[in-house]
Amino acid sequence: MTHRPIQRAPWSRWSDERLLTLRFRELRLSEPSAWVAGCHRQLLGELADRSLRVRPHVWLAEEWFSPRGIPGFAIPFYLAHPRLMRLERAQMHSVEGGTRASCMAIMRHEAAHAIQHAHRLDRRASWRAHFGTSSTPYPDRYRPRRRSTRFVRHLPGWYAQSHPDEDFAETFAVWLRPGSRWRSRYARWPIALAKLTYIDSLMHELRDVRPPVTSRAQPLSIAQSPLTLGEHYRALRHAHAAAPREWLTL
Numbered sequence: 001m002t003h004r005p006i007q008r009a010p011w012s013r014w015s016d017e018r019l020l021t022l023r024f025r026e027l028r029l030s031e032p033s034a035w036v037a038g039c040h041r042q043l044l045g046e047l048a049d050r051s052l053r054v055r056p057h058v059w060l061a062e063e064w065f066s067p068r069g070i071p072g073f074a075i076p077f078y079l080a081h082p083r084l085m086r087l088e089r090a091q092m093h094s095v096e097g098g099t100r101a102s103c104m105a106i107m108r109h110e111a112a113h114a115i116q117h118a119h120r121l122d123r124r125a126s127w128r129a130h131f132g133t134s135s136t137p138y139p140d141r142y143r144p145r146r147r148s149t150r151f152v153r154h155l156p157g158w159y160a161q162s163h164p165d166e167d168f169a170e171t172f173a174v175w176l177r178p179g180s181r182w183r184s185r186y187a188r189w190p191i192a193l194a195k196l197t198y199i200d201s202l203m204h205e206l207r208d209v210r211p212p213v214t215s216r217a218q219p220l221s222i223a224q225s226p227l228t229l230g231e232h233y234r235a236l237r238h239a240h241a242a243a244p245r246e247w248l249t250l
Helices: 034-049 082-092 098-117 123-131 163-177 192-207 229-242
Strands: 057-061 072-076
Touching: 034 098, 072 098, 082 229, 098 163, 123 163, 123 192, 163 192
Parallel strands: 057 072
Antiparallel strands: none
């Protein structure tokens, strides 16, 4: 088995201060690191094992997200190079998706969004009955109910509580993860279990079904972004600082 070498970059030896002046498009990166690409391949294998025909494509952007109407998802730029991961840690004190386990957890979550978009699942009355209305505006921040048993727990921050789409994505991720034993784990959480059972039935229905949405678009790719890394991090820190106590930013 061959390993793809780390992409060479003239900025890889720059100081943080100089690197923050660089524009995203000047990074000239087109793909994630080899280990992240390996996580993506694992994700595709897990979907294939379930006979789901959606194969989410990925691209580099400022953050993790899956745009409405596109059956793929963006991977944050810092997962394309070790130097950028070090910068992310220095600026934000953590690296979201920076380990294989956390990367896989987020990819399973984002795959759910991609499948929702590919099959337009939120148009179904049964989907809305379990998760709510997808068109509900996304909040800038939310205050989770930490002891609630109505939602699964997958990503940190009780993320399923932030929006109906995130409730679906978190529930799907729990369902998809190999060996999750969700039936026993959520046996005493009847509402969360009902959502998982619904997804189990829905994904069985979608086995070998060709999705109607197959766009390969890559919105907000860093390849087109004139924003500097410094501007990006200043905006992130401002959003986090503005959140009231016990509230989380989306």
